[in-house]
Amino acid sequence: MIELQDIHKSFDGREVIKGINAVFHTGQTNLIIGQSGSGKTVLLKCVVGLLNPDSGDILYDNRSLSAMDKNERVTLRTEMGMLFQGSALFDSMTIRDNVLFPLHMFSNLSDKEQVKRAMYCLERVGLGESASLFPAEVSGGMQKRAAIARAISLNPRYLFCDEPNSGLDPLTSIKIDELITDITQEFGMTTVINTHDMNSVLTMGEKICFIYQGDKAWEGNREELYESDNERLNEFVFASKMMQKKTRKQVQ
Amino acid sequence: MTPFFHVGRYSQLMYRTFTVPQRWKIFVKQTWKEMEKLGADSLPITLLISVFIGAIMTMQTQMNSENPLLPRYTTGLVTRDTLLLEFCSSILCLILAGKVGSNIASEIGTMRITEQIDALDIMGVNSANYLILPKIAGFVLFIPVLVVYSMFFGLLGGYGVSLFTDLITPSTYIYGIQYWFIPWYVYYSLIKAVVFAFIISSVSSYYGYYAYGGALDVGKASTSAVVNSSILILLFNLILTKLLLT
Numbered sequence: 001m002i003e004l005q006d007i008h009k010s011f012d013g014r015e016v017i018k019g020i021n022a023v024f025h026t027g028q029t030n031l032i033i034g035q036s037g038s039g040k041t042v043l044l045k046c047v048v049g050l051l052n053p054d055s056g057d058i059l060y061d062n063r064s065l066s067a068m069d070k071n072e073r074v075t076l077r078t079e080m081g082m083l084f085q086g087s088a089l090f091d092s093m094t095i096r097d098n099v100l101f102p103l104h105m106f107s108n109l110s111d112k113e114q115v116k117r118a119m120y121c122l123e124r125v126g127l128g129e130s131a132s133l134f135p136a137e138v139s140g141g142m143q144k145r146a147a148i149a150r151a152i153s154l155n156p157r158y159l160f161c162d163e164p165n166s167g168l169d170p171l172t173s174i175k176i177d178e179l180i181t182d183i184t185q186e187f188g189m190t191t192v193i194n195t196h197d198m199n200s201v202l203t204m205g206e207k208i209c210f211i212y213q214g215d216k217a218w219e220g221n222r223e224e225l226y227e228s229d230n231e232r233l234n235e236f237v238f239a240s241k242m243m244q245k246k247t248r249k250q251v252q
Numbered sequence: 253m254t255p256f257f258h259v260g261r262y263s264q265l266m267y268r269t270f271t272v273p274q275r276w277k278i279f280v281k282q283t284w285k286e287m288e289k290l291g292a293d294s295l296p297i298t299l300l301i302s303v304f305i306g307a308i309m310t311m312q313t314q315m316n317s318e319n320p321l322l323p324r325y326t327t328g329l330v331t332r333d334t335l336l337l338e339f340c341s342s343i344l345c346l347i348l349a350g351k352v353g354s355n356i357a358s359e360i361g362t363m364r365i366t367e368q369i370d371a372l373d374i375m376g377v378n379s380a381n382y383l384i385l386p387k388i389a390g391f392v393l394f395i396p397v398l399v400v401y402s403m404f405f406g407l408l409g410g411y412g413v414s415l416f417t418d419l420i421t422p423s424t425y426i427y428g429i430q431y432w433f434i435p436w437y438v439y440y441s442l443i444k445a446v447v448f449a450f451i452i453s454s455v456s457s458y459y460g461y462y463a464y465g466g467a468l469d470v471g472k473a474s475t476s477a478v479v480n481s482s483i484l485i486l487l488f489n490l491i492l493t494k495l496l497l498t
Contacts, residue, residue: 050370077376088367102375105275160374 001026002047002158002190007056009042016042018214019056026157026190029181029204033196034211035236040194041162043211047192048082048160049073060158078106081151081189083161083180087143089135095146096122096131102154121149125179141172145179152183159184161193165200173197177204198237201225210236262458268380269388269454282386283393290352290387290453291394295401301347302402305339306331306409314419327420328410328428335406336437337497340399342489345448348398349481353456356387357477360460361470369461384457388450395449396442403438440496447492448485455481 002024009017016039024030034040045051047058049065058065060076068076089098099118107114122128125145135143144164151159161180165173177200184191195201201208205222210233218233225237273279314327360383363369372379407429414425456477463473 048374050373074376077374080374080376082371082374084367084371086366088371090363090368090371091366104278105375105377 001059001061002192003059003062004043004047005057005059007043007046007058008054009039009046009051010054016214017046017053020209020211020214020216022209022216022219024190024192025207027185027188028206029184029191029193030207030209031201031205032192032194032209032211033201033236035196038211039214040196040211044160044162044192044194048080049077078102078154079157081154081156081159083144083147083151083159083164085163085166087135087140087147089143089146089150091135094132094134095127095138095142095149098135098146099131099150099153102150106154118149118153121153122146124152124183125149140167141169141176144168144172144176148176148179148183152187155187157189159189159191161191161195163194163196165195165197170199173199174203180204201237212236258458261462262455265380265384265458265461266454268378269384269457271378271381273381273385274378278382279386282382283389286386286390287394290355290391291398294348294351294398297347297351298344298398298402299405301344302335302340302405303409303412305343306335306406307413308409309334309339309406310410310413310425311417311419314413324420324424325428325431328425329431330428331410332407332429332433333437335403336441339406340402341441341444341448342485344399344402345395345445345452345485346482348449349452349456349485350478352391353452353478353481354474356453356456357460357463357474358470360384360457361463361473364461364463365466365470380461384454384461387457388453391453392446392449395445399442399445403441443496444489444492447488451484451488452481455484 004020004022004024007017007020008015020043032040032043042051046053053066057067060079063072063076065073065076089095090101093101096115096118099121100114103109103114103117107117109117119128119131122131125148127142127145127149130138130142130146135146138146159180164176164180168176180191180193181204183189193200193204202222202225205225208218208220208222208225209216210218210230212232218228218230220228225233228234310327310331313330317326317330360369363383369379369383372382410429411422411425414420414422459473459477459480460470463470
């Protein structure tokens with residue numbers, strides 16, 4: 001479980017995150033949604049520790065991030081996996097070496113066991129046969145899957161995904177969403193996903209936080225989303241014609 | 253941003269860089285790779301430039317020293333001392349600041365803007381130590397090899413002039429490059445080159461590491477890396493010459 005307690009973050013005097021409180025539960029896919037520029041990415045970067053909040057705290061299973069020393073933070077980070085918007089695979093390494101990298105750095109497994117674990121992760125995301133290719137030689141969807149394989153290689157307790165579907169076609173997006181949901185349940189992780197893809201919201205949203213101009217404007221699950229009378233949320237959710245049709249059908 | 257800001261941030265980065273590697277095996281492997289990429293791959297350009305500069309220096313010295321009071325071997329002596337004292341360390345490193353510096357800054361800068369450095373940080377890897385230390389170690393360890401080769405090939409270029417032109421005879425040239433040889437000049441050149449190699453690799457890493465934005469910004473970081481490395485090389489050349497030679 002990850003608990004956000006009154007997180008504030010400003011840049012050059014401009015407050016980007018305005019006191020957000022939230023709880024992300026284990027074994028669930030927790031979504032942070034909002035328009036571009038609403039502060040989702042800054043919030044996620046604060047949660048993972050890439051940015052230090054100006055005030056507030058983040059509790060990882062009751063362990064305070066702000067109270068951790070350098071070594072405790074390194075230990076915590078080995079419990080995290082992250083899928084970046086652009087995959088962030090190391091382009092000088094093959095896909096197999098990308099997945100092997102965290103194992104080389106942090107596991108005490110033998111070389112043979114490391115390779116076995118890396119291949120298991122790659123096969124789990126359906127990339128067993130592309131292991132020897134470089135990131136530039138595979139499609140965007142395959143890069144995302146490789147990044148997921150790398151993120152889960154150390155068996156993390158927490159998985160963070162920043163816009164996992166950006167730049168992907170709808171079909172591949174659905175596959176990535178399914179993969180993240182399956183992996184979350186299979187490994188019993190606390191997964192936090194940053195997205196503005198409404199398909200993802202409606203298929204994965206077990207817990208949804210809607211961020212509006214740096215503030216948490218709404219919280220609930222995908223069922224409650226349809227019934228909400230929050231004006232800002234409805235503006236965001238029902239902006240596309242597809243969503244309007246979908247809702248009409250549901251009402252009928 | 254003031255120079256003090258850069259000095260402070262550079263010092264912080266170096267503090268994070270010079271820590272014990274998390275995995276020695278990976279560090280050694282990375283250092284070997286960097287020695288090959290930054291050092292060995294610079295050998296062809298180093299040799300080419302050294303041969304030509306050695307040859308040109310011999311020709312120009314000979315053509316400008318027609319005073320009958322000057323002994324004929326002066327050309328060899330001047331060529332040798334200029335190569336040892338200035339070309340094989342300072343000028344060579346200024347050239348390498350362009351090649352190696354832009355390579356380092358653009359590589360690390362691209363990793364920054366494509367979030368690869370963030371990915372390392374998220375994993376708990378000390379990204380500065382993992383990325384920068386092998387580059388500094390690899391280049392600093394390989395630079396003496398480049399300098400020694402540069403000295404040899406520079407002198408060889410001058411010998412070529414004596415062989416293929418009638419400006420100077422080979423025996424006079426050989427006598428000149430052996431005359432009044434001071435071994436300290438070689439050490440002086442090597443010490444300077446090691447310092448310059450550290451400047452090139454660390455300053456370029458600094459500009460790459462803090463690149464922000466897109467492709468254009470990586471280009472700007474690369475340019476800043478080369479310009480500032482060159483300025484620092486000139487400054488430290490002056491300081492080291494004062495400390496080591498006078």
